[in-house]
Amino acid sequence: MLxxxxxxxNWRLDDEKILWQDxxxxxxxxxxxxxxxxxxxxxxxxxxxxxxxxxxxxxxYTGWLVYLLNQSxxxxxxxxxxxxxxxLAHQHLSPFNLDIFQQGFCTFxxxxxxxxxxxxxxxIIPLIWFLGYFPINTAFTIWTVMHLIxxxxxxxxxxxxxxSRSPALRNICTIAVALLFGLIFDLQTGNVATxxxxxxxxxxxxxxxxxxxxxxxxxxxxxxxxxxxxxxxxYLLLKxxxxxxxxxxxxxxxxxxxxxxxxxxxxxxxxxxxxxxxxLWLNDPSNNPYISISRIDLRVVGPRFFPNNTFLxxxxxxxxxxxxxxxxxxxxxxxxxxxxxxxxxxxxxxxLIFCLSIAISYSQPTSSVMLVPAVVFLINDLLFQIRYSSFxxxxxxxxLGGIACLFIQTxxxxxxxxxxxxxxxxxxxxxxxxILKVTIFTLPSYAVLGIxxxxxxLAITSLRxxxxxxxxxxxxxYEL
Numbered sequence: 001m002l003x004x005x006x007x008x009x010n011w012r013l014d015d016e017k018i019l020w021q022d023x024x025x026x027x028x029x030x031x032x033x034x035x036x037x038x039x040x041x042x043x044x045x046x047x048x049x050x051x052x053x054x055x056x057x058x059x060x061y062t063g064w065l066v067y068l069l070n071q072s073x074x075x076x077x078x079x080x081x082x083x084x085x086x087x088l089a090h091q092h093l094s095p096f097n098l099d100i101f102q103q104g105f106c107t108f109x110x111x112x113x114x115x116x117x118x119x120x121x122x123x124i125i126p127l128i129w130f131l132g133y134f135p136i137n138t139a140f141t142i143w144t145v146m147h148l149i150x151x152x153x154x155x156x157x158x159x160x161x162x163x164s165r166s167p168a169l170r171n172i173c174t175i176a177v178a179l180l181f182g183l184i185f186d187l188q189t190g191n192v193a194t195x196x197x198x199x200x201x202x203x204x205x206x207x208x209x210x211x212x213x214x215x216x217x218x219x220x221x222x223x224x225x226x227x228x229x230x231x232x233x234x235y236l237l238l239k240x241x242x243x244x245x246x247x248x249x250x251x252x253x254x255x256x257x258x259x260x261x262x263x264x265x266x267x268x269x270x271x272x273x274x275x276x277x278x279x280l281w282l283n284d285p286s287n288n289p290y291i292s293i294s295r296i297d298l299r300v301v302g303p304r305f306f307p308n309n310t311f312l313x314x315x316x317x318x319x320x321x322x323x324x325x326x327x328x329x330x331x332x333x334x335x336x337x338x339x340x341x342x343x344x345x346x347x348x349x350x351x352l353i354f355c356l357s358i359a360i361s362y363s364q365p366t367s368s369v370m371l372v373p374a375v376v377f378l379i380n381d382l383l384f385q386i387r388y389s390s391f392x393x394x395x396x397x398x399x400l401g402g403i404a405c406l407f408i409q410t411x412x413x414x415x416x417x418x419x420x421x422x423x424x425x426x427x428x429x430x431x432x433x434x435i436l437k438v439t440i441f442t443l444p445s446y447a448v449l450g451i452x453x454x455x456x457x458l459a460i461t462s463l464r465x466x467x468x469x470x471x472x473x474x475x476x477x478y479e480l
Contacts, residue, residue, distance in 0.1 A: 079190025220251025
């Protein structure tokens with residue numbers, strides 16, 4: 001209703017304007033009272049102030065970026081790991097070996113001591129090889145520019161998936177995506193989540209246009225972080241996109257072979273190093289599910305509730321994950337039955353897989369950039385309700401629940417609130433009170449669960465509603 005109120009007098013709605021004006025949202029009695037309330041001078045001033053604050057945040061981000069790139073000694077954060085791995089590969093040394101990596105980390109970044117190991121697979125090495133040709137400051141500047149380009153491609157891809165051609169709705173979609181915490185946090189830390197999200201999003205855009213080779217190339221590159229990309233393999237096999245999957249596997253395999261050669265490794269040596277490094281990496285306070293306050297995946301829910309019982313903690317987390325995967329598989333099966341096992345890629349399926357990719361395995365705040373398709377899906381779902389008068393209080397409640405969970409994944413909650421609260425305790429030593437660990441500090445994980453369920457419920461209920469729409473209006477072609 002608030003969206004409808006904002007858009008009602010917006011001339012850029014074009015052909016959508018009549019739909020919004022005639023929609024049942026604008027006929028609601030509560031909304032009429034809200035319109036009258038918002039027209040009061042003091043309320044209108046407050047609304048304008050909020051808009052100014054939102055715009056000023058973009059200015060602050062721009063200023064921060066300029067300041068960061070002009071520092072003589074930027075903090076670099078996660079970028080240090082990729083830079084060190086590239087420099088070691090240039091010396092034909094293995095970054096997967098913990099001892100070699102820690103020595104190299106001290107040499108190239110001037111940060112010495114015990115640090116988490118490098119746990120990416122070898123197919124990442126050819127992709128970050130170019131970093132080793134530059135000093136760390138120059139390499140970080142290039143890395144940041146690449147992030148900005150990736151953000152632009154991500155916003156472009158989101159607009160491609162948006163059902164409406166209205167400039168106003170495109171602006172709303174762009175702003176909603178830009179507010180995701182992962183988008184700015186990934187840029188700040190120099191991680192790779194934005195690159196993964198862009199590759200997967202455009203892989204699916206290419207797949208929707210039957211460009212399977214281009215899509216497979218994108219997926220093959222994205223497999224350098226398999227925790228975020230691996231679910232797309234069975235999905236595409238279900239869609240019988242065999243050429244896309246084959247291209248992706250060939251691409252990933254070639255990158256992996258090149259990575260092993262560049263680092264002087266064999267498969268056996270890499271597996272031995274990984275077997276040693278992954279447990280140490282998981283025990284780092286930022287990654288340990290019993291201690292970390294930053295993880296947003298569902299694997300931390302069990303350890304938060306049962307910190308003193310490893311068996312129950314793992315069982316509880318696994319149960320949540322299995323139920324989500326089971327519901328997702330049931331929906332995909334029902335969707336395939338309704339579409340006669342079509343090869344068509346649907347946004348509801350895309351959004352669900354993106355959500356599950358960060359829900360069922362290790363994910364940090366940077367990975368919330370994977371929620372971009374969920375944002376687009378929720379906007380499209382609202383359009384669906386408007387266009388076909390499929391409004392119901394139950395459905396809109398689920399939709400609002402998804403929107404509320406997305407708000408938790410913004411800087412306001414997942415950044416400022418949680419960080420400021422956590423600084424009151426020595427959380428790296430596990431000193432957070434139990435009640436806070438299972439409530440406030442698990443909000444990001446609950447939000448991922450809520451967004452996933454929101455997308456799932458709306459997608460399932462759309463199966464029946466869309467079927468009714470097609471029967472009533474066979475000439476309409478609306479994809480949800």
